[in-house]
Amino acid sequence: MKRIIIDTDPGVDDSMAILLAFNSPELKIEGLTTIFGNTGTTITTQNALRLVELAGHPEVPVARGAEKPLLRPFTGEGWRVHGRNGLGEVEFPAPQGQPDPRRAAQFIVDTVMANPGEITLVPVGPLTNIALAAMLEPRIVGLVKEVVLMGGAAGVPGNVSAVAEANVHNDPEAASIVFHAGWPVTMVGLDVTQQTIMSPAYLDALKQDGGQLTSFIRAIVQHYLQFHLDQGVPGIYVNDSSAIAYLIDPTLFTTRHLFVDVEYQSRYHVGQTVADWRGRRGQAPNCHVCLGVDSERFLAIYRQRLIGAS
Ligand code: RIB
Ligand code: CA
DSSP: OEEEEEEEOOOHHHHHHHHHHHTOTTEEEEEEEEOSSSSOHHHHHHHHHHHHHHTTOTTSOEEOOOSSOSSSOOOOOTHHHHOTTSSTTOOOOOOSOOOOSSOHHHHHHHHHHHSTTTEEEEEOSOSHHHHHHHHHOTTHHHHOOEEEEEOOOSSSOOSSSSSBOHHHHHOHHHHHHHHHSSSOEEEEOHHHHTTOEEOHHHHHHHHHHOOHHHHHHHHHHHHHHHHHHHTTOSSEEOOHHHHHHHHHOGGGEEEEEEOEEEOOSOSSOTTBEEEOTTOTTOOOOOEEEEEEEOHHHHHHHHHHHHHTOO
16 A cells, blocks of 8 residues: 655646545555645645545645745646636535644655655645755655656646646746655656546546545536636546556556756746756656556546545
């Protein structure tokens, strides 16, 4: 069983990923840490509390993370995609629970130090908390089992600029720290997440054949689906759940071990994850970059886990 901390900005696809994780016996969620990104940290924290309760695990800690990037103002426009409340503008009752008294970076450090070699960090939002944790306690770099992140774009265009993916773009300095810290990193980027699409028919069938969780998913996903349909995509790109799928079954993906750098100084290309395909930089590889995915098998797993849930 993989023990994980999901660092998240729920967020519609984050919510779908978190519910997949809670309904996968291969994974034990030690906590959620929240970050700005799809919307602000106050709302992402409230949504994370809602999600642990909806999943039937109110005991799982939720620790509030950074309010803004390390060095830049937070200017993300994820609310256009996920709704201002991060849940597709669908209103839900306030959560019952309260966040953990510790902030995200401290929660990550405490959990990793208490469980050396056991914890996988799964950031599916901007990487600010992960960078802060590594700066707060550098020893965690050698004690984290691995970092499996949803973010970046190695050989495909970006989604918030010509070259940058949203999570990396939202805090490129933090991303540079994470990619170069020295821990094992697997990048589940747009190269694979945009190969897997959940069609309206797939989403309707999830609701039709499932229960409370899939009804929740179908409700919050409509705003996110319409954003994709308006862009000419025949469904939703499965971003954050792809990182969870990698943890469930890495054989769903093909990877290459490459040196990946993060651009944070360019005027037009900030947030680009630059994969050194031919080794021109002479640097040792620092990242397993996901390039292929068995989307059909992945979608079958998602469906099986979620319609089988309560
Ligand atoms: O680029 C996609 C990523 O940005 C996903 O994590 C989505 O939730 C947003 O945070
Ligand atoms: Ca996210």
